[in-house]
Amino acid sequence: MKISQRIVKWMMKRGILEEPNSWLARHFVRPTHSGIAVDEQTALTFSAVFSCVNVLSRSLAGMSLPVYRRLDRGRTRAREHPAYKLLHDQPNGEVTSYTFRSTLMAHLALWGNAYAEIEFNNQGGPSSLWMIPPWRIEPGRTADTGALYYQVTAPNGEGKILQPYRVLHILGLGIDGMKGLSPIAMHRQGIGMGLAAEEFGARFFGSGTNLGGIVEIPGKMRDETIKGLRQDIKEKHEGLGKSHRLLFLEEGLKYHEAGMPMTDAQFLESRKFQVNEVARIYNVPLHLIQEHEKSTSWGTGIEQMNLGFVTHTMMPWMVNFEQELNRKLFEDDTYYAEFLAESLLRADSQSRAEFYNRMFNVGAFSINDIREKENENPIGPEGDIHYVPMNMIPADQAMTPDPPQEDVRSVEKRSLEVRQQGAVRRSRIKSSYRSVFQEAAKNIVKREKRNILRAIKDHFNEDRSLTSFEGWVEDYYREFPDYIQRQIRPAFRSLAESVQELAAQEVGAEPGMTAEMERFLNEYTATFTSRYVGSSRGQLIALARQSADEGKVIAEEIETRVNEWEERRPNKVAMNETVQLGSAVAKTVFIGAGVQKLRWHGMGSKTCEFCQEMDGKVVGIDEPFLARDDVLEAEGREGEELQLNRPTLHPPLHQFCICEILPD
Secondary structure: OOHHHHHHHHHHHOOOOOOOOOHHHHHOOOEOOOOOEOOOOHHHHOHHHHHHHHHHHHHHHHOOOOEEEEOOOOEEEOOOOHHHHHHHOOOOOOOOHHHHHHHHHHHHHHHOEEEEEEEEOOOOOEEEEEEEOHHHEEEEEOOOOOOEEEEEEOOOOOEEEEOHHHEEEEEOOEOOOOOEOOHHHHOHHHHHHHHHHHHHHHHHHHHOEOOOEEEEOOOOOOHHHHHHHHHHHHHHHEOHHHOOOOOOOOOOOEEEEOOOHHHHOOHHHHHHHHHHHHHHHHOOOHHHHOOOOOOOOOOOOHHHHHHHHHHHHHHHHHHHHHHHHHHHHOOOOOEEEOOOOHHHHOOOHHHHHHHHHHHHHOOOOOHHHHHHHOOOOOOOHHHHOOEOOOOOOEHHHOOOOOOOOOOHHHHHHHHHHHHHHHHHHHHHHHHHHHHHHHHHHHHHHHHHHHHHHHHHHHHOOOOOOHHHHHHHHHHHHHHHHHHHHHHHHHHHHHHHHHHHHHHHHHHOOOOOOOHHHHHHHHHHHHHHHHHHHHHHHHHHHHHHHHHHHHOOOHHHHHHHHHHHHHHHHHHHHHHHHHHHHHHHHHHHHHHHOOOOEEEEEOOHHHOOHHHHHHOOOEEEOOOOOEOOOOEEOOOOOOOOOEEOOOOEOOOOOOOOOOOEEEEO
């Protein structure tokens, strides 16, 4: 053992050093050729290193890390497993999962190794995960059997041995499979050069005389004169704040301009080069550490560069973490942990919807394939059917020979079945978009809730009143529609394009968004926004007035209501608007194609008795299926009736209705 290591160990045992990376421990670090001592902590004072480590740490920690249980087809979140809470929420009683994973990633980026001790409960499952600083643990092998073990040293110098099954050990790049190499130690010369350049620049600007020239004296001057000239220059020109002032010379003194030393030494270029060097070490694109000079190195835009960062930088680290976690925390492969990289990889909802639409229409993806990619369970065996683009029929029927000639009645029956298949395809497309609509609605409700909760804190105190809150509500909901439309319009448009294409195929029309369809979509978006805003505004004002009349705490009542919005509204919007918009788009297409009649189609056993009562009803293209104030009764629902407050031009008939319309 080296003398420096012995001294540090001796001082640690006696409590003189709380940490081995303190100022005295760093005193023994061998300086680089630039004269700067570089270790894992001093390297963080170089902004490029700090930025790269920060980007890697927060990117890994920002992704959700749930535990799954494998099913015969698909998977489900295994919230019952003890490791779920440790990885997704809180690994121990002191830190969150985000802090735990970001710290481990920082250890990996600096020391090349990340360690955590696993505590087990009485049932043999993991109960806690505790970070171990990499400078306090050392892997080794026994002399007799060569078995792996981990030697841990506490701050007071005491040690203990941990068996491999009790240690999470994520290795960086290594050469022996037992310990990773420290990126800082391997590249200390380059990092030291960057730190030296920073120190030189700081010293130059902090105390340098910035005249940028030389004063020539024609003859010999007395010491007092030279001293006075120096003092005058120091007082008037030394320091960054006094640079570039005018200098007046007397008695034949001459000024000669000189080049700036840092420019001659290519100081600025050197600093940029060292930033690039650090980014290369960590494989982090320059734009993520705020260096935009070469921002197109991984693609023709930021989106492509971010995709490159995920696939080439973060994905290997994610796999590294996942394999070690799955190996140490789960008894078999029934359970496993997996990072959800969608937050980094996924494009916006419109781009995803367009991609799924294309892949579905060429037969590459089934409904279940799309749902799996959106982390949703399959809808059943019928969701595995793939469709080919010619007539959008099941792929296993695409090559089936045409059946023999049938009588007119059979042909009519088959024609209805074909139209019903078209309705089924539209219904499935709508179902696949519900998660997209739900995501957009969640964003709307989340912002709405946050702003309302802030408002009730401001308006329901001793200085303000119910009237002031109502004024805020009116002002807020005059501006909020712009945000609603920005969030929901991409989802509306993508679904409209998908349904338009399917409906056009059903009636032999040209696919594509026409000018008429664009106008309809704008009107529909505006109508939805008006309905949403009217509902929110009306509920808030009515609830506030009612609570005041009944002597209830207005703020508490409103908070309860917006919590209910957050829980229920996204799903309600997703269910109702996919059916409403999809049906309206299909009807618009049918009208443009010259269809004269529409048929109501209940979607089999999934529909209620009222929808089954409507099944098969045919009306003219401009007629409502049910007029306003009509009352609908259904067999099996005796004593109940459906009272309508508006004409029913197309589904939905009621909340969460999934019926369709057919061209007749």
